[in-house]
Structures are given as C-alpha cells and as structure tokens.
Amino acid sequence: MTRVLEVANLSKHFWGITAVDDVSFHVDAGEILGIIGPNGSGKSTLFNCILGQLAPSRGEVRLDGRMVTGRSPAELNRLGVSRTFQLLQVFPELSVRENLILAAQEHRGGMIERLFGPRDAGLGDTAAEMIAFFKLDHLAREKAGGLSYGQQKLVDAAMAFMAGPRLVLLDEPAGGVNLTMLADLQDRLRAMNRERGATFVVIEHNMDFVMSLCSRIVVLAEGKVLAQGTPESIRRDPAVIDAYLGH
C-alpha cells in the first residue's frame, strides 16, 4: 500500500509547554484515519504543524515520500493536501458555486492565465459535479453566508475535495451539525472514500461518527500517541478507556 502521509517524531513546543510530543503515524492511500483525544491533547496543533500553519519544533512530515516539513499552507495545498477548519470557514459573500471554484482555481495555471482565462477558471463542470455529489444543487447560486450551519459544513467539506487532493484533513467536521445533517455528511464522506478513493484524516469528538467512519484510529493524550489501531481494538484498549472513553 502507498503511504500518502508520514509523520515522524513530530514535536511542537510553545514556551516550554509541549503541545505535541514525539508523534509518529502514517496514512495509507484510500483509508480514513481518525484522530481522537480529549480537549487540549494537541490534535489541532498537530494538524497545524502538518499543514504548515505552525512550524514544528522537531520531526518530519512526508507527503508521498517527499519531505514537506515547514512548507507554507498555500504550497502544501497546491501539492495536494487540503483541509477544513474546526470553526466553519466558508466565504459568506460568495455563492456556493463560487466557493467551490475558489477552492481549486489556484491549482492550475499562473496568475496571468487566471486573469485572462475563463471566468470559472475551467472549473464550472467540476464544481457542478461536486455540488450534485453533496446534494447542494438547489443552493448552488445562494450566498454561502445565507445557508444553515449544517449546509455550510457540507459546502466546507465539498471545498476540501474540489482540487482532487491526495489527502484531506477534516478538523471536527461533525461539530455543531444536527443529526439529520450529520447522517448526510457521514454518508457523503464515506461515498467520497469508496467511490473516488479519497484519503482523509478526521479529527472528531463525536465517537459514533469516528468509530463508524474510520478504518483506523490514532488516540492522542497530552500530546503523545496513546494508542493506534482499528476502531474495535481502540474501544477495548484499557489505556484509552482510562484516559478518554472512560464511562
């Protein structure tokens, strides 16, 4: 199996506080990896280090075997890593369709071609297809800011897949989404994985969501990897139950 992402001995210190402590894991092509852990266990910091939002203090990040440690978020994005944020981040004044086109337009051609090329940057069809895939057709022309929270989460997720990424990192996709919408989201993410072989890493608090969606799980506690394995083995792991799942 091909390794899409490999994180080796990654650490991040903030003025003496160790937020991420010697973390190593990998993501294989076509899998959905879950990262769980209590609040403050370093999940988002880990994401930010992988994605170039923060510079790691130590360790390596490899994408398809290539060193990408410390690259800028925009560069990493163009290399094929896309993400969503913990807090909802769509562009409220742009329509749903525009949001999706924006998510991929910087991946092709140079600045000048973008200025003089077609208005949809040649992405109109891809966007229409992605909108249909996430069942957002009736909302395509609405401003994203006018949508419900759950709908915006769907748009947010759809944006992450627009550029045909090698790897998608989803930071709490289920946060604040109502149950019906959650089922939709889960269904779409799974379809993305099965039908298109998309690879992703999910940070999530919602245990049911993670356990049913992910093929493998990494558990973080106090910045360290506490355990990793299949959802089944994680559910039974005494250390995990102690630290996190508990009751």
Added chain:
Amino acid sequence: MTGATRRLPWLGLAILVGAVLLIPPLFLARYGLYIMSMWAVMTIAAIGLNLTLGYAGQVSLAQGAFVGIGAYCAGILTTSFGWNGIATIPVAIVLCFAIGWLLGYPALRVQHHYLAFVTLAFSTLAFLVFRNEEWLTKGIYGIENIHRPTVFGMRTAKPLPFYFFCLGTLATMSAMAWWVVRSPWGRAFVALRENPVRALSLGVDVRRYTLVAFAIGSAFGGVSGVLYALLVQFVEPPAFGLALSLNILMMVIVGGSGTFFGPYLGTMIAVLLPEWLRLTTRLGQLVPEDSTWHARVVHWLDLPNQYYLILYSIFVIVLIAYSPKGILGFVEAKIADRRTRQASTLRVAAAPTLLGEDRP
C-alpha cells in the same frame, strides 16, 4: 420569471443612464460640463479604491496621493517636455502601479486601522514631496498652463469634447475593472477580504494578491489624476492632501463598498450633491441680518454657506448607521432577501416531491 424578462429592467436602466450621460451635456453650459467631467474623473479613482478596499478588503487612505502622482505626471510631462496629455496616461499607470505595489508590502504585516495609518503616512509623504520638491513640482506655485490633448484628431480644449474624452476613458477603465472583478482574480480578492487564513489554505497566494490589489487600485488613481490635471489645467499640492483621500473613501463607502456600481453612485453624490444643495445658501441669504435672534445665530455660524455640508454630513451619518454597506449594499441586500424568500417558497412547494426522491 425567465432570464430575459428579469434582465429587462436592467436594460432599461442602462439605456436611461446612457441617455443621461450623453444627451443633457449637449445643452449644458461650461460649468455643468466641468461638474460632469469631474464626476467621470473622480469615479475612476473611486473604482480603483473600490478594488483595493471594497473587493480585496485593504484599507487605504492614500488614493488621493495616487491621483496627485498621476496629475503631476501629466503636469510635468506636458509642460516641461511637451508631451501629449494622452501619452502621459501609460506613464502614470506604470508609476502608480509600481508605487502601489510597494505600498502593499506594509499590508502584508498590518491590517484594518493600522493599515489605514500606514497609508495615511504615505499620503502625507506624497503631499510633502509635491510641496517641497520645487525643482520637479514647482512647489506651492503649482503647475499652470497644462494643455488638453488632441485625441484621435479631435481637439479637447473645449468643455464638451473634453467631457466625452473623460467619459470614454471612464468607459475603458470600467471595462477593465469589470474584467478583473469577474475573473478568478475578483474571486480571490473577495476571499482575501473575507478570510485570508482560509484563502491561504486553499492555495491562494495571499501575498501576491494583496500587492496586486494595491497596485491595480493605485493605477486607477493615476489615470484619474492625469484626467484631473487636464480638466483643471492646473495642479497644486493642496488638491491632493488627505481631504481628497477621505473624499474618495467616502464616495466608495456611500455608494456601496464592494459593489461594482457603488463608486459611480457615491461619486455622483459627492460631486453633484453639494452643487444642488448650494441652493440652500440662497435661502439662508434671504433672512435679513438685523431681524431676529436666530437669524443672527445663523449668520454668526455662517450657516448659509455650510448648509449643504451639514445636510451632506447628516445624510452620510444616517446612511452608514442604517446601511454600513452603502446605498447599493442596501439595495443588493433587499434584492437578495427577496430572491431567498422566493426560492424558499418554491422549495416549500416542491418539498413533497423532493422528499419522495430522496427517501423512497
């Protein structure tokens, strides 16, 4: 409603605007044409600021300085070197683009009101150069006798042809702005304004787009400046002080920052309204000075001459309080509101079939 019938009102509006811009000027006197030319000239500067501020979200209090740079370009090159006024436009564009690009660098570090201060400082700097570098700008004496150019064999020395020259330039610049705004660049600018961190994570080169936004907006300021110099035929430092920058900012905000036609409307209000309201001056003068106490107060405060400014200020305060996105922002919100309501009515009507399809 079909697409064609929906477009009909807009087409009617476009024809009306075109008629207003083309027909009455044929009958206007010199002063009326001067005012309308000034509207076209200032609109170009406002369009530029709207790109930088309205679309890309970069606050700038320096647009007046770029108008000044453009104006001095035209003034110096036409008087000292005998250039045709038209030929100075490309020079002003290149110069303002380059300086605007450099002014963009601070914007990579600071935003919002801090950026306003940086651009304010630049504005002051430009003013000092205009005033003190006498070898180049003739300092406080200003540059006189700027000749209007011959455009495609048409002499523009008279007010009417010059007005049409301004209108033609405005049309050209509008087409360019429209192109930029509708291209993927326009989308990237809006992303920059709304959420730079997210934009970066989508591969948008925030750095380069910020610089480009400043540069393009400034180049528009430069073009406006060239026309200003040719219109007034005299340039002097005070014309390009902070007041002008604030005025252009006001035009953008009153019209509707981030809407395409906002600057046209905002400039119209800023340029024409004072002229209309000047009528109130005459009303003030009708009060005999020796009559009542309030007439004395009015006279003492010099209210007659300030009426239009007071009314304009009140208008701006009320407008911004109720609609921070300006007049067109307000109109746009209303239209969007109505469209959403129509769409949800349709959706409710179609709901049973949708449910039937989704969950059999």
